[in-house]
Amino acid sequence: MRIGVLAVQGDFIEHARVLRSIGVEPVEVRLPEHLAGLSGLILPGGESTTMRKLIDRWGLREPVLDLAASGAPLFGTCAGMILLATEIADGEEPVFPLIDVTVERNAFGRQLESFEGDLSVPVLGDGPVHGVFIRAPIIDRVGPDVDVLARLDDGRVVAVRQRNVLATAFHPELAGETRFHRLVATMAAEHDDPGEGSGRRPHPTRRTARQEP
Numbered sequence: 001m002r003i004g005v006l007a008v009q010g011d012f013i014e015h016a017r018v019l020r021s022i023g024v025e026p027v028e029v030r031l032p033e034h035l036a037g038l039s040g041l042i043l044p045g046g047e048s049t050t051m052r053k054l055i056d057r058w059g060l061r062e063p064v065l066d067l068a069a070s071g072a073p074l075f076g077t078c079a080g081m082i083l084l085a086t087e088i089a090d091g092e093e094p095v096f097p098l099i100d101v102t103v104e105r106n107a108f109g110r111q112l113e114s115f116e117g118d119l120s121v122p123v124l125g126d127g128p129v130h131g132v133f134i135r136a137p138i139i140d141r142v143g144p145d146v147d148v149l150a151r152l153d154d155g156r157v158v159a160v161r162q163r164n165v166l167a168t169a170f171h172p173e174l175a176g177e178t179r180f181h182r183l184v185a186t187m188a189a190e191h192d193d194p195g196e197g198s199g200r201r202p203h204p205t206r207r208t209a210r211q212e213p
Helices: 012-021 048-057 061-069 079-084 179-192 204-210
Strands: 002-006 025-029 041-043 074-077 085-088 099-104 115-119 129-133 138-142 147-151 157-162 165-168
Touching: 002 012, 002 179, 012 025, 012 041, 012 179, 041 061, 041 079, 048 061, 048 079, 061 074, 074 079, 074 179, 079 085, 079 099, 079 165, 099 157, 099 165, 138 157, 147 165, 165 179
Parallel strands: 002 025, 002 041, 041 074, 074 165, 085 099
Antiparallel strands: 099 138, 115 129, 147 157, 157 165
16 A cells, blocks of 8 residues: 655655554655555645645645545645645635635644643544644634544644544654554555445444434
8 A cells, every 4th residue: 555645845754654664655745646546645744834835836736636536535734734624714725625624823822832742532542642732723613524533621623534534733643653644544445445344434433423422
């Protein structure tokens, strides 16, 4: 299996390292032709404005949207979540409007306000997920078709999924956490062979959410 990592800017090397550690071949994506034959794509953390400019310079918008439309999983972390949002709070045009959320960039303040913490992410199992928040965005609004995967203790949403697209406000790849990448790999395998495993249940997180009181 080959999963791409958008490599125009940001911490794409760390994502590639995690993919290798779980037995997935990472592919650095800088041009549209690099998307050929991929089973999924990760959008890393970084500087979202710079990433936007480079995505447009190298003609990646439509090819990435086509990949998502095919059912292949996409996963964005931090700035990657901003790129995937349908609405950005400061009014900036969305890049890949695939998750029906409104995000506020740098919601926790400047670099000095960066922090780490453990989060409950039931779809990934009982153990806590350690997240690294670096100039992180936050989700202000969640659309009706979006599954909330994790919240902070104060209730603010920091991880979401809509169909085949996931996003986190934090960096699991910087915390030695592999479970989000394993989930993406599982989704990619189901995309490649939809008759296998839970590919017959395309929205397991939504089903779980609706069972809650």
